[in-house]
Amino acid sequence: MVGHAFMGAAHSHAWRTAGRFFDLPRPVELTAVCGRSPERVRQAAERYGWQSYETDWRELVARPDIDVVDICTPGDSHARIALAALAAGKHVLCEKPLANSVQEAEEMSAAAAKAAAGGVRSMVAFNYRRVPALALARQLVEQGRLGTIHQVRAQYLQDWLVDPQFPLAWRLQKDRAGSGALGDLGAHSIDIAQYLTGQRISSVGAVLETFVTERPLPASSSGLSGTAGSERGQVTVDDAALFTARFEGGAIGVFEATRFATGHKNAMRIEISGSAGSLAFDAESMNELSFHDRSEDAATAGFRRILVTEDTHPYLHAWWPPGHLIGYEHTFTHQVHDFVAAVAEGRDPRPSFAEGLQVQKVLAAVESSAAALGVHIPVQGPPATP
Amino acid sequence: MVGHAFMGAAHSHAWRTAGRFFDLPRPVELTAVCGRSPERVRQAAERYGWQSYETDWRELVARPDIDVVDICTPGDSHARIALAALAAGKHVLCEKPLANSVQEAEEMSAAAAKAAAGGVRSMVAFNYRRVPALALARQLVEQGRLGTIHQVRAQYLQDWLVDPQFPLAWRLQKDRAGSGALGDLGAHSIDIAQYLTGQRISSVGAVLETFVTERPLPASSSGLSGTAGSERGQVTVDDAALFTARFEGGAIGVFEATRFATGHKNAMRIEISGSAGSLAFDAESMNELSFHDRSEDAATAGFRRILVTEDTHPYLHAWWPPGHLIGYEHTFTHQVHDFVAAVAEGRDPRPSFAEGLQVQKVLAAVESSAAALGVHIPVQGPPATP
């Protein structure tokens, strides 16, 4: 594993825990973690249960006792680590968004396709696909329970930037993070909307906004929640991203990703309206799926609050009796399960780097549209096969 | 009152009832109702408590025993009736949207301004302003409880068109209705968003969509819920309207109006995020306002479900003890109260025809943007004062 901040803690837990609840086809060993500070990575290794550590990811990638590289760093280093790992024949799990640019993502996707031909697997960590309620939602769409999909409304609402004194963390710097709420939050919404509907977004019309353009520089560089220092710098990413979308299958949608939605901490919400039914989800109530079945008699129809904790629900056989909730980190444990299962069975896990690239293209189209007064911009198609 | 369908029933109830619960500064008499069919208007007069009836609105407008004309007809006749009524010195209450075009609305607004100079009043019936929860929301914004407004998310979700066999009622015909979900539902959202924020929308980027382009013609012409006949016709309005918006004061917003949101019957929802607090409302729970106060200690902060049924809440002193709900028609009763009070006190009631015109301009900009691939179109400013 490369990187050991917030995401690293979550991924470590998942690697440690998956085999305790699921029957994994292959045992998992936490061989080594990598970070730049020797002292901090040593502590992380101990805390999170890694057997050893490295301070240079190149060393990690070169180690013969490693089969899988899990990339949990900021977006600006995804491409080079992933390319090296794939080249070294390691299976790769890479945090989202796949990269900071379409060009990087294209290189990664090409490398992944080439590696797959040799049996080396890769996957993007869009962990919301592993929320049981959303996996159930996907099943319902696949079963035709929603009929023809007409509309999507997706919101990803956080509020940690409302305070103008919140410091200029790396996530607010374009060169590190690629974009702001758009790539951090909107990427999840885009992936989930496409995953649930089974339709790709074909064009977008967008508005990007930065409400607070200058912020105090962090006193230290320790990331998200560092204390504010006395110097100030420019915010170079969006605070909020709004866009309308058209999907290839005829659906339309509205998307909003923001870090200024006061009172909402992690409201990753999505609603889908189809000709036969509707769905609604909110990550702040992640164990629930709301479902409306239009074939019901009108007298007793209504959105049902499905508590997604039954044995028969996706991933739930491994956990607790009905009515007992699971939390955020379980999505990563499920992700490990799915990744390891695919690797062991010689299948390409999903979402692939190609899917990650396509999300990157939607993000790029959003930025292009916002720069062009919101005119709908087609999402760039796949490169012509030679 | 001109027109006696769904809206006429609601308005009649309001005229009959306002004085029973509120202290009106002037007594209200239900003098005459007007409709084209003598038999049906006679029945409506009896049912709804009107003392007499007319079959030609020109006759109604000419009657000397009438002080107020209430226009409840489809949008294509608003302008001519309102202009005549104002010319005849009658105060006018006109259903929304004000007209079917900006041009008509401009004539009406100009006529209203001229009439106001002579003490003749006019108002557009954006009845959601009279929902106590939304009136309370406006008070909170005015008191600064939300701080600087950053974002608006507005949805107006209905589902009565999901069935492709639902007949081609007048609301689906552009020449009668002006537009579809946009003008019928979106106009409410636009008015409320501007009313609550105190900011006017300055530009919009839109997508309009008609999912079902051909429908059975109604067997009879009796309106909304007529039975389907065997012939078919073209739907000439939008089924769904999506747009992003910029407001004059710096806020941004997303809007959705649709008749295809399966399972949602009248979900007129709006959320506003500000630097000091947030609000959320859903008309399907119209006695509630959700409010988040960012000045609260984080340990006990959270969206509050305010049950808007206290004596001190807008309009509620007239009704029941706390916890006892009011319904949809109360908004019209409140509207009558506010209109009559303004007329009696010689004030111009709100929203004025000028405000109705401005909403019309936003609707027009939405249509222009949709026709121009969603590029942001400025909302046309007020005509230059000569």
Add this chain to the structure above:
Amino acid sequence: MVGHAFMGAAHSHAWRTAGRFFDLPRPVELTAVCGRSPERVRQAAERYGWQSYETDWRELVARPDIDVVDICTPGDSHARIALAALAAGKHVLCEKPLANSVQEAEEMSAAAAKAAAGGVRSMVAFNYRRVPALALARQLVEQGRLGTIHQVRAQYLQDWLVDPQFPLAWRLQKDRAGSGALGDLGAHSIDIAQYLTGQRISSVGAVLETFVTERPLPASSSGLSGTAGSERGQVTVDDAALFTARFEGGAIGVFEATRFATGHKNAMRIEISGSAGSLAFDAESMNELSFHDRSEDAATAGFRRILVTEDTHPYLHAWWPPGHLIGYEHTFTHQVHDFVAAVAEGRDPRPSFAEGLQVQKVLAAVESSAAALGVHIPVQGPPATP
């Protein structure tokens, strides 16, 4: 109508309005209202639309131009007015609880049975039966959608007595009100629980509590919300009533009625669990019914939020399109409809005085049990038929 306070306002509205929305088989005239203060009853007559007024209910009952007497006074006068009205051949609608004692209620029930033989009708005003969501709940039970009823949990939560300075209104005096939260609120819960389940309560085990035993006497006698004076008096009724219950059909239940549930204004809640399904209702969201169907596949089962605003729902054909709410006073309008229809069609309306008597017996058993340390007390059966 006798009495013109809060309940009188609600009943007047209902008498005025029922025929405007429903096809009543007989026209309704608001002939006369009765109150003790000539000035106040005159104002009430004018405000609420009554053609005349009386200051002695005996005069009212004696008037030949009156067919129906509607009793909206405190419980201590129900019996004598109802008995006189029935004796005079007037149909009677009487507010709940039917009386302040079982003995009074027995006399009334006997008189009603005798009058019914002569075509004179009587009904108790348990208005919650006219809430569409609860009428729908009854339909679902009747259709077997809940299977065998196992459990009932009923709460009626208000909070207007939490302030110890709230004055000693008539509702806090045993000689006027009969009991406290028990008779005022609990009577509704008892009636609804029996109505929905179709089972009568057979025994109860209770706790009654008065948290604030002394309160300021009201400065004036004007009822519920009078201002506090400087003298103090004893509270002689319960602030809260708790009881467990057994039903004749094998169900068991828990009941709570309280005026000390801080934050709850009118949370009349009931949940019913059966072998085939479950129901939940809360009057603070009175347009909704929550329903769980156990025959659903577990993967998509869940409590549905049924928005009870469809044409096919009880009473709703008379009102607005789906998704548009109704309020508290509609229950009284529905009650008038049902009462008038029964009278016109020569049927005994429900709930009968006999049903009101049975509720009174449950209330009495609750008081007996509370006085006997909560031991289960059988609800006294009907008097032996001679």
Add this chain to the structure above:
Amino acid sequence: MVGHAFMGAAHSHAWRTAGRFFDLPRPVELTAVCGRSPERVRQAAERYGWQSYETDWRELVARPDIDVVDICTPGDSHARIALAALAAGKHVLCEKPLANSVQEAEEMSAAAAKAAAGGVRSMVAFNYRRVPALALARQLVEQGRLGTIHQVRAQYLQDWLVDPQFPLAWRLQKDRAGSGALGDLGAHSIDIAQYLTGQRISSVGAVLETFVTERPLPASSSGLSGTAGSERGQVTVDDAALFTARFEGGAIGVFEATRFATGHKNAMRIEISGSAGSLAFDAESMNELSFHDRSEDAATAGFRRILVTEDTHPYLHAWWPPGHLIGYEHTFTHQVHDFVAAVAEGRDPRPSFAEGLQVQKVLAAVESSAAALGVHIPVQGPPATP
């Protein structure tokens, strides 16, 4: 750890995980797990990460390399294991309810008191105290935010016995489980109600009911979810327990524990009404606490949905950013943290065996009351100190 079924899985996870997220003052080693079947306990040891296993708990208790014994067996073996472990100088964590009888619990409590004098600690595993939302609730009560506590309403609703073909698992046998819904679910409600209010229950008036008195014997003895065999046996415990309660400090309460609440999977709900505020919690939304502050202006008062995921909330500094949920097993992880911290710091952890005994006495009083037609039975006081 003794026992390795459902509870054993949860406890194992907690022992493995606590030190990964919390700074434990002493390292935790998973030394040995104990179960009767050699094959099954071996598998459990491997699956859950225990270094060794035993098939006789006496061997386990005798091992010198063990400091702590965690008892996860059915209630009928708690006493003998705990007594032996305490006698052997091991710290003991024991699942709830503490025992199957007051007598056993008294022995355990006495032994725990004696052991504590020698620095040996013991604790009952009422894990709901470790739900952050409930720990926050306790803080609010302690801070006086609720004022004087007037009322408690507690429900613990499950539905796994509604199907009459569900087999007669050990939890339905009095000799194994002690009681049914009462001890399994009601014990949690009793502990939490007393913990939150800071008041002990002084008397109870109860109804116990067994709806399905005969069930198929399980085909195998593997516990909760075994398949039904062809023979049948008597259910010897309650399916549902209802009781009213009086608390020492003057509060009153209603309690319901049931396995027949169709549609509710694990609705452990509690509401507390005080003179200054109110609280509500439901384990099916365990990351939320609903709080009403009566000192708020009525115009903006309302129950707040506090998402209990802030850094400053109990236990949450160890987990994820705000808005990211935790699940059921986290309560056990927190429990391990609290237990280990107390042991390390030489404090007696809470809830003590004495507290477990007091809950046992409430359970006994409930059974006595139910056997005496519901008359209120005082909860037996502590034994006189000699």
